[in-house]
Amino acid sequence: xxxxxxxxxxxxxxxxxxxxxxxxxxxxxxxxxxxxxxxxxxxxxxxxxxxxxxxxxxxxxxxxxxxxxxxxxxxxxxxxxxxxxxxxxxxxxxxxxxxxxxxxxxxxxxxxxxxxxxxxxxxxxxxxxxxxxxxxxxxxxxxxxxxxxxxxxxxxxxxxxxxxxxxxxxxxxxxxxxxxxxxxxxxxxxxxxxxxxxxxxxxxxxxxxxxxxxxxxxxxxxxxxxxxxxxxxxxxxxxxxxxxxxxxxxxxxxxxxxxxxxxxxxxxxxxxxxxxxxxxxxxxxxxxxxxxxxxxxxxxxxxxxxxxxxxx
Ligand SMILES: Nc1nc2c(c(=O)[nH]1)N[C@H]1C(S)=C(S)[C@@H](COP(=O)(O)O)O[C@H]1N2
Ligand SMILES: [Mo]
Numbered sequence: 001x002x003x004x005x006x007x008x009x010x011x012x013x014x015x016x017x018x019x020x021x022x023x024x025x026x027x028x029x030x031x032x033x034x035x036x037x038x039x040x041x042x043x044x045x046x047x048x049x050x051x052x053x054x055x056x057x058x059x060x061x062x063x064x065x066x067x068x069x070x071x072x073x074x075x076x077x078x079x080x081x082x083x084x085x086x087x088x089x090x091x092x093x094x095x096x097x098x099x100x101x102x103x104x105x106x107x108x109x110x111x112x113x114x115x116x117x118x119x120x121x122x123x124x125x126x127x128x129x130x131x132x133x134x135x136x137x138x139x140x141x142x143x144x145x146x147x148x149x150x151x152x153x154x155x156x157x158x159x160x161x162x163x164x165x166x167x168x169x170x171x172x173x174x175x176x177x178x179x180x181x182x183x184x185x186x187x188x189x190x191x192x193x194x195x196x197x198x199x200x201x202x203x204x205x206x207x208x209x210x211x212x213x214x215x216x217x218x219x220x221x222x223x224x225x226x227x228x229x230x231x232x233x234x235x236x237x238x239x240x241x242x243x244x245x246x247x248x249x250x251x252x253x254x255x256x257x258x259x260x261x262x263x264x265x266x267x268x269x270x271x272x273x274x275x276x277x278x279x280x281x282x283x284x285x286x287x288x289x290x291x292x293x294x295x296x297x298x299x300x301x302x303x304x305x306x307x308x309x310x311x312x
Pocket of ligand 2: 078134135136137228229230
């Protein structure tokens with residue numbers, strides 16, 4: 001059964017990192033949604049920091065939940081190319097060079113193209129999207145991303161009618177990354193084309209109002225908020241449209257544990273642990289995990305008629 005949470009997603013206004021705490025306090029005092037509009041309003045654009053073109057616009061798709069403190073978002077990471085301990089990416093990812101950087105978009109498209117990262121940054125207006133991120137390991141965060149819909153990038157290359165899936169390949173540079181065969185590098189992920197085109201699917205280039213830190217997947221990473229965190233591939237170098245379901249790093253590593261869809265689902269346990277609850281980083285008591293990570297109203301329709309226990 002799907003839980004509807006119509007009050008959850010409301011317009012947010014854009015706020016420099018320094019005044020986040022103040023904004024949250026204001027929202028709590030004056031009662032969420034309407035106050036966000038009153039405080040921000042349509043003019044509340046955020047001048048972009050160096051390294052991002054501006055301005056950055058608030059997105060009505062943001063959750064009003066309290067963002068996880070920035071220090072946790074940038075120091076408790078999964079980025080196995082830089083080590084498997086949660087603290088490793090923040091320690092090691094400084095070695096990643098994010099310029100020059102290109103992203104090739106090819107496969108079943110009319111106009112295959114290799115984009116320079118600085119072209120990508122200007123493809124579409126940047127937005128701030130505050131999303132819940134639910135990791136498969138049963139912890140979660142709330143992250144104020146800066147990015148643009150993946151659909152804006154895909155439209156540039158004219159997907160063909162035969163394209164049904166999208167494969168994402170991330171950087172593998174053994175001169176700065178792990179040489180241990182933890183996963184079959186390069187890390188790959190995949191989405192169905194309709195999932196990739198969904199307005200919630202974001203290409204993130206920043207967080208907390210600033211350029212994306214390397215450990216969070218600089219210079220560009222995927223964010224699919226209704227799926228387990230591992231679908232959100234970091235440091236993407238290639239996006240390929242296909243007519244068959246692509247292999248993914250985690251599905252290859254453990255097909256019984258990590259399905260292709262990986263929609264957040266409290267009713268389908270991981271074979272080694274329950275997915276019914278999660279620990280929000282910074283909180284003591286566990287919360288109930290919501291179907292599709294709380295985004296069921298927006299995305300459940302994509303899976304109409306599917307058995308989500310079999311296609312997990
Ligand atoms: N290239 C790459 N992308 C990756 C991973 C990884 O190991 N390598 N880990 C994934 C997992 S398991 C999670 S939970 C999220 C974590 O994103 P964050 O560190 O920005 O919170 O990144 C995902 N993207
Ligand atoms: Mo994860």
